[in-house]
Amino acid sequence: MAKYFVKRVVQVIPTLLFVLVTVFLIMKMIPGDPAMVLLGPEARAEDVARFRSQLGLDKPVPVQFFLYLKSVLSGNLGRSLIYKQDVLSLIIERFPTTLVLSVSALFIAVVIGIPFGILAATKHNTITDLIITTLALIGISIPIFWFGMMLIILFSLKLGWLPAVGLGSIRNGLWDVVSHLILPSLALGLLSIGTIARFTRSSMLEVLRQDYIRTARAKGLKKPLVLYRHALRNALIPVITVIGLQLGNLLAGAVLTETVFALPGLGKLMVDGIFRRDYLLVQGEVLFIAVLYIFVNLLVDITYAFVNPRIRQSYRGV
Amino acid sequence: MKVKLFKSRFFRSKQIVAGMLIVLVNVFMALFAPLISTYSVDDMDFLNIFAHPGEGGHILGSDDYGRDIYSRLVYGSRISLLVGVVAVGIGLIFGSVVGVISGYFGGFVDSLIMRIMDALLSFPYVLLAIAMMAVLGAGLFNAMLAIGIVMIPSFSRVVRSAVINVKNEEFITAARSMGASHMWIIFQHVVPNIFPVLIIYASLNFAGAVISEATLSFLGLGIQPPTPSWGSMLAEAKNYLQTAPHMAIFPGVAILITCLGFNLLGDGLRDILDPRMRS
Numbered sequence A: 001m002a003k004y005f006v007k008r009v010v011q012v013i014p015t016l017l018f019v020l021v022t023v024f025l026i027m028k029m030i031p032g033d034p035a036m037v038l039l040g041p042e043a044r045a046e047d048v049a050r051f052r053s054q055l056g057l058d059k060p061v062p063v064q065f066f067l068y069l070k071s072v073l074s075g076n077l078g079r080s081l082i083y084k085q086d087v088l089s090l091i092i093e094r095f096p097t098t099l100v101l102s103v104s105a106l107f108i109a110v111v112i113g114i115p116f117g118i119l120a121a122t123k124h125n126t127i128t129d130l131i132i133t134t135l136a137l138i139g140i141s142i143p144i145f146w147f148g149m150m151l152i153i154l155f156s157l158k159l160g161w162l163p164a165v166g167l168g169s170i171r172n173g174l175w176d177v178v179s180h181l182i183l184p185s186l187a188l189g190l191l192s193i194g195t196i197a198r199f200t201r202s203s204m205l206e207v208l209r210q211d212y213i214r215t216a217r218a219k220g221l222k223k224p225l226v227l228y229r230h231a232l233r234n235a236l237i238p239v240i241t242v243i244g245l246q247l248g249n250l251l252a253g254a255v256l257t258e259t260v261f262a263l264p265g266l267g268k269l270m271v272d273g274i275f276r277r278d279y280l281l282v283q284g285e286v287l288f289i290a291v292l293y294i295f296v297n298l299l300v301d302i303t304y305a306f307v308n309p310r311i312r313q314s315y316r317g318v
Numbered sequence B: 001m002k003v004k005l006f007k008s009r010f011f012r013s014k015q016i017v018a019g020m021l022i023v024l025v026n027v028f029m030a031l032f033a034p035l036i037s038t039y040s041v042d043d044m045d046f047l048n049i050f051a052h053p054g055e056g057g058h059i060l061g062s063d064d065y066g067r068d069i070y071s072r073l074v075y076g077s078r079i080s081l082l083v084g085v086v087a088v089g090i091g092l093i094f095g096s097v098v099g100v101i102s103g104y105f106g107g108f109v110d111s112l113i114m115r116i117m118d119a120l121l122s123f124p125y126v127l128l129a130i131a132m133m134a135v136l137g138a139g140l141f142n143a144m145l146a147i148g149i150v151m152i153p154s155f156s157r158v159v160r161s162a163v164i165n166v167k168n169e170e171f172i173t174a175a176r177s178m179g180a181s182h183m184w185i186i187f188q189h190v191v192p193n194i195f196p197v198l199i200i201y202a203s204l205n206f207a208g209a210v211i212s213e214a215t216l217s218f219l220g221l222g223i224q225p226p227t228p229s230w231g232s233m234l235a236e237a238k239n240y241l242q243t244a245p246h247m248a249i250f251p252g253v254a255i256l257i258t259c260l261g262f263n264l265l266g267d268g269l270r271d272i273l274d275p276r277m278r279s
Helices: A002-028 A034-039 A045-055 A061-073 A087-122 A127-141 A144-158 A174-208 A211-218 A223-261 A266-275 A279-307 A309-314 B003-012 B014-031 B069-105 B107-121 B125-136 B140-167 B170-177 B182-218 B230-240 B245-273
Strands: none
Touching: A002 A061, A002 A279, A002 B107, A002 B125, A034 A045, A087 A127, A087 A174, A087 A223, A087 A266, A087 A279, A127 A174, A127 B245, A144 A174, A144 A223, A144 B182, A144 B230, A144 B245, A174 A223, A211 A223, A223 A266, A223 A279, A223 B125, A223 B182, A266 A279, A266 B125, A279 B125, B003 B014, B003 B245, B014 B069, B014 B245, B069 B107, B069 B140, B069 B182, B069 B230, B069 B245, B107 B140, B125 B140, B125 B182, B140 B182, B170 B182, B182 B230, B182 B245, B230 B245
């Protein structure tokens, strides 16, 4: 187990390096003089020149990359043009909103997706199965921002049950916070509900086909017992991977949900940054989310190895 | 698979037929947009601003400029299909080239390419497209390019594993032993064998491309107004959810149905073409 852990952690290093190269290169694609773009149109010529040499833009590209690497490793992602603030501290300020949104969306997706997946698998080839698989397919075909708008129209504007936009305040009680979160989490979670339900279903079907399930049934064990004790435990192992991958996608999907529901998270920060050409802010955010995504994946892989005896076994005594 | 067998399975699968029907309706709409639309996309009917569906001769209502939503939806299908075809084309062609090279030759080249692809896959899909649009600037061409590039890594992975499966088949060894060149083997044996996988994946990715275009346009990074794209129509509708909910409802339904069509088709094809992936 320890060996697997070390191997998997070491594997992350080249990936992180490539991600840094990619983010660096994407910013190299900005047309025109980056110093001028970064400082904005009002900047004086001498400031631009000084900024150029500060950024190391007068040096060859590989050197520039190492300078970039050095500053990133020391936690310096640059200063935001619009907020006149350190990019990293801005990100850390806004991150909790995005995290809470993503985690509650994931929670909704798991709580709804897994039971429906199991139900569809146990009722394989019946009308129930057909309805669930069709709904799941519709779920992955819906643009999340549109679903968010539909939720606002129905539950806020027509029925008046839940607030449409903004973040609640804990000072107004817990319900204020929760009620502001329900619609955005549901909108964001929809995509993952479909994915998780589909995956649970096929994983469950795969397991139900195994010999040991037939053996368990043959020796007279009751169906629910076989289903939940034998089948479900094994079927859910691969589902963990999918759930973990979903968290990464949800963090990115939050960009859209936050735009629709006017939530002050990372996504909103990024969209504002793009429109006001705050490239260092955008660069910092892209890097932050990508790195987060990599670490979530790492965590998922390790958890997976931990619960899956086959992987644990293959690294024992190696 | 034999053509006859494929045909019979193709038409027996309700999923595929339903998906195919939706796709064909879309293509029909895009091709004959001038004939089936009731207004021109820029006609502003100032007497009927925010007309509700059915009012003032607007089947699906009108928007904040009094433009006919039904006609704009019909023309919008052109943008969706164009983005889908070009973006999936970019992803498919470049992804296949990379995947075939990586899978067929293996070794150091394979490890290097796959590390790079893994790094690209470690960006959430939407995020990478958004970041590219931020740099490239908004517009139809850039949107197609960004969505296409973002698809390359996943295409290359799928193609690579398909190639590796084929590579170890006996007929490839036989061809090698008869002195066939790599190029000949790749084009004669490898490519035809990975074709089913490519079709399935292209169809599923088409849905992804349509949603991505809508997403970028919704954020204001993709197709710019007044060009009628489903995403940009939704971006405008966002400001009138209270007064004109129909502005938001119909473009989304169009996206939903289109994506559902391509997903049904892709899922169905996977069931009949690739028994290993069958669930």
